[in-house]
Amino acid sequence: MRRIASATAWVAGAALALAALAAHAVPRVPASDDEVVETLPVVAGWSGEQRRLRRELAQRPNDEATAIAAASTYLELAREQGDARYAGYAMGALQAWEATPPAQTPPAVLVMRATVAQFLHDFDGAEATLRVALARRPNDAQAWITLATILRVRGRYNESDAACRSLGRTGPAFYGVACLAENAGLRGNHADARQALQALLADPVLRDADKAGTRQWLLTSIAEVEELAGRQAEADAAYRKAVAAQRSGYLLLAYSDYLQRVGRHAEIPKLLANEARSDAVLLRLAIAGAAARDTSAQAEADELRQRFEAAALRPGTTALHAREEAMFALDVQNDPKRALELARLNVRLQREPIDLLVFARAASAANDIAARGEVKALMQQIGLKDARVDATP
Amino acid sequence: MRVSMQRLERAALAALAMLMLLALLFGAAPAHAHKASDAYLQLKRTGDTIDLRWDIALRDLDAMLDLDSNADRKLSWGEVRTRLADIRAYALARLRLQQGQCVLAEAQAPAVEDRIDGAYLVLRLQAPCKAGAALDIDYRLFREVDPTHRGLLRMEAEGGAQPTVRSLDPSAGPVSVPWPGSDVAASADAARQADGSFFRDGIHHILIGYDHILFLICLLLPAVLRRREGGWEPVLGWREAVWPMLGIVTMFTIAHSITLALAGLKIVTISPRIIEPGIAITIMLAAIDNIHPVLRGRRKLFSFLFGLIHGFGFAGALAELDLPLRDFVIALLQFNLGVEAGQLMVVAVVLVALLALRNWQRYPPLVLRGGSALAVLLAAIWLGERVFDIKVLPFS
Numbered sequence: 043m044r045r046i047a048s049a050t051a052w053v054a055g056a057a058l059a060l061a062a063l064a065a066h067a068v069p070r071v072p073a074s075d076d077e078v079v080e081t082l083p084v085v086a087g088w089s090g091e092q093r094r095l096r097r098e099l100a101q102r103p104n105d106e107a108t109a110i111a112a113a114s115t116y117l118e119l120a121r122e123q124g125d126a127r128y129a130g131y132a133m134g135a136l137q138a139w140e141a142t143p144p145a146q147t148p149p150a151v152l153v154m155r156a157t158v159a160q161f162l163h164d165f166d167g168a169e170a171t172l173r174v175a176l177a178r179r180p181n182d183a184q185a186w187i188t189l190a191t192i193l194r195v196r197g198r199y200n201e202s203d204a205a206c207r208s209l210g211r212t213g214p215a216f217y218g219v220a221c222l223a224e225n226a227g228l229r230g231n232h233a234d235a236r237q238a239l240q241a242l243l244a245d246p247v248l249r250d251a252d253k254a255g256t257r258q259w260l261l262t263s264i265a266e267v268e269e270l271a272g273r274q275a276e277a278d279a280a281y282r283k284a285v286a287a288q289r290s291g292y293l294l295l296a297y298s299d300y301l302q303r304v305g306r307h308a309e310i311p312k313l314l315a316n317e318a319r320s321d322a323v324l325l326r327l328a329i330a331g332a333a334a335r336d337t338s339a340q341a342e343a344d345e346l347r348q349r350f351e352a353a354a355l356r357p358g359t360t361a362l363h364a365r366e367e368a369m370f371a372l373d374v375q376n377d378p379k380r381a382l383e384l385a386r387l388n389v390r391l392q393r394e395p396i397d398l399l400v401f402a403r404a405a406s407a408a409n410d411i412a413a414r415g416e417v418k419a420l421m422q423q424i425g426l427k428d429a430r431v432d433a434t435p
Numbered sequence: 436m437r438v439s440m441q442r443l444e445r446a447a448l449a450a451l452a453m454l455m456l457l458a459l460l461f462g463a464a465p466a467h468a469h470k471a472s473d474a475y476l477q478l479k480r481t482g483d484t485i486d487l488r489w490d491i492a493l494r495d496l497d498a499m500l501d502l503d504s505n506a507d508r509k510l511s512w513g514e515v516r517t518r519l520a521d522i523r524a525y526a527l528a529r530l531r532l533q534q535g536q537c538v539l540a541e542a543q544a545p546a547v548e549d550r551i552d553g554a555y556l557v558l559r560l561q562a563p564c565k566a567g568a569a570l571d572i573d574y575r576l577f578r579e580v581d582p583t584h585r586g587l588l589r590m591e592a593e594g595g596a597q598p599t600v601r602s603l604d605p606s607a608g609p610v611s612v613p614w615p616g617s618d619v620a621a622s623a624d625a626a627r628q629a630d631g632s633f634f635r636d637g638i639h640h641i642l643i644g645y646d647h648i649l650f651l652i653c654l655l656l657p658a659v660l661r662r663r664e665g666g667w668e669p670v671l672g673w674r675e676a677v678w679p680m681l682g683i684v685t686m687f688t689i690a691h692s693i694t695l696a697l698a699g700l701k702i703v704t705i706s707p708r709i710i711e712p713g714i715a716i717t718i719m720l721a722a723i724d725n726i727h728p729v730l731r732g733r734r735k736l737f738s739f740l741f742g743l744i745h746g747f748g749f750a751g752a753l754a755e756l757d758l759p760l761r762d763f764v765i766a767l768l769q770f771n772l773g774v775e776a777g778q779l780m781v782v783a784v785v786l787v788a789l790l791a792l793r794n795w796q797r798y799p800p801l802v803l804r805g806g807s808a809l810a811v812l813l814a815a816i817w818l819g820e821r822v823f824d825i826k827v828l829p830f831s
Contacts, residue, residue, distance in 0.1 A: 080494065080497075127470070
């Protein structure tokens with residue numbers, strides 16, 4: 043009986059999902075030509091730049107440099123806006139080589155394609171493409187660093203180490219050291235990681251104003267190591283230095299998550315005030331609002347829910363935003379069961395500390411002992427040590 | 436010396452400039468993401484007429500056709516309206532129905548719809564199109580700017596059948612999509628529909644899954660008998676057969692539901708190269724146990740363990756699906772309920788037949804031992820087929 047009832051509920055859910063596809067019943071015809079119907083992303087100098095790139099691409103679609111320039115410009119826009127649509131355009135810029143076998147595609151095109159694939163969470167595709175590129179151009183530092191990052195995200199630290207070492211051999215030692223230090227921090231060798239990153243940071247060359255981005259990146263890495271080590275005051279100090287050096291989208295999200303964890307959610311809206319309203323940014327605002335029981339954050343929560351629903355209409359994409367949806371279910375919707383389901387799906391794709399932490403917190407909130415065992419086993423399998431997971435009840 | 440120092444410095448600077456670029460890649464789990472580019476196509480057939488409502492994102496149209504003529508990063512309705520002819524020509528050249536036999540023409544003036552990820556231009560089109568069982572759709576919108584674009588199609592026909600939903604890939608070439616409610620839709624590619632046909636699939640799967648049926652029969656054969664020192668005697672009333680049987684079938688059901696769910700949701704996946712031979716082995720063991728007790732009377736436990744293996748087998752039929760999680764769970768549930776219904780039919784029919792036969796003197800030697808021996812032989816052949824990937828029997 044119960045089974046039938048739940049089947050009915052599921053069918054009703056499906057009907058709703060179907061209805062959503064058809065929901066927008068009556069479109070409107072704007073009354074006046076002056077009515078603004080859509081606003082395009084505004085990025086300084088972008089409009090002219092985009093047109094120039096598009097024109098050049100139309101004239102010389104097979105020109106390697108033109109295609110890569112267009113792709114990386116689009117990818118930058120995608121990152122800045124947190125908008126996957128522009129990553130699709132970046133892929134489109136490289137289409138001249140779509141039918142070319144990888145072995146005959148210029149390695150630089152392969153590396154660019156892999157970078158876009160990584161952004162779109164196609165990690166398998168990105169990894170395979172990079173390996174082909176590296177087989178032909180083993181000295182491509184960018185390919186090695188991207189590969190090391192992908193392997194790290196997937197929780198394959200030993201392979202990531204190997205890529206870091208190749209990176210150290212091909213580019214300046216700096217990258218290799220930083221790359222290995224990140225992996226050491228994930229494995230729980232906090233002292234080594236901290237020391238290596240601090241030593242890089244102490245290099246006088248980095249004092250120049252135009253090295254702020256590098257300083258910011260090293261400081262963010264240090265903050266993350268401190269978080270893994272469970273040293274909150276040190277993490278906070280490093281995050282603040284990083285923010286003072288230069289604001290980056292990744293940093294602000296990481297710091298927001300930190301603030302949320304230590305109960306300082308009131309500081310999050312100010313921190314993210316000037317960021318593009320990507321799913322990830324909206325999510326942090328909605329979580330902070332839920333923690334503060336602030337009804338004005340309901341708008342963010344509603345918009346995010348609608349975005350997830352719209353994204354769910356495309357088949358086979360659930361895993362791509364499972365991390366954000368799991369956090370949303372856990373911290374905004376108070377639905378630990380669904381959060382657990384999504385978190386479990388997510389760690390099959392990506393296994394960064396945040397992913398395991400969400401998995402552990404969902405398992406704990408759902409009071410699911412078996413799932414907690416899964417988290418533990420997975421962390422052991424990866425070799426990830428995280429004081430925050432250990433502190434999860 | 437001095438020169439080489441300078442060169443070194445310049446090299447270090449160049450390296451650091453490069454680092455700036457590379458740094459973008461670190462911690463690269465991207466701030467994800469507004470959704471990728473989708474267009475929405477709602478097709479409705481009434482008699483020999485197809486109505487299509489096609490919603491296309493204005494941002495995508497701008498990327499392709501430069502609608503923002505004054506480059507102020509704002510699209511006014513005027514900027515869109517004056518380019519409608521270009522938009523129509525561009526879009527209609529990228530959607531062909533029935534190899535171009537059904538020509539789409541504008542039925543109503545274009546309009547605008549605000550969706551969560553921006554404004555969409557709504558084209559309302561119509562085509563005369565002879566009713567068929569399926570519709571050939573060749574969709575290539577934005578193929579040249581965005582290979583990750585998809586057209587999300589919803590097809591509706593008269594008669595109240597559940598609409599068909601699927602995603603159109605502009606790079607994948609033409610596809611044939613069955614109209615909902617048509618015969619083609621019922622039999623072909625039911626996986627693509629969220630219309631309850633998974634239930635029928637489930638029934639179908641167990642009824643044509645001779646290995647699952649044979650396993651059930653092996654479990655049922657001794658149910659109408661009970662062991663007596665060294666031999667068998669028929670049970671007195673039907674209840675004596677039904678209750679233990681119910682226990683065994685329930686254990687089997689619970690177990691295969693668990694693994695079907697695990698495999699269906701891709702939480703646990705085991706290669707069919709292991710599962711399919713495994714199923715054959717479960718049949719052999721169940722059948723051998725009827726001839727000579729090897730499972731030590733713990734048939735419920737083994738029904739459960741064997742059920743775990745069969746569940747992975749059922750999931751094979753669903754494994755190819757690429758549905759969103761939400762729909763996937765419905766599909767899984769329907770499929771499983773179908774399997775249970777099919778199983779119930781098999782159990783009922785077989786049990787009635789066996790109950791009728793149970794007092795026959797030759798039941799133990801002929802039906803039980805002979806039938807079980809035959810099952811062992813059959814399962815052994817399947818095992819060989821599945822291990823060595825060869826085909827001996829016309830059915831499996």
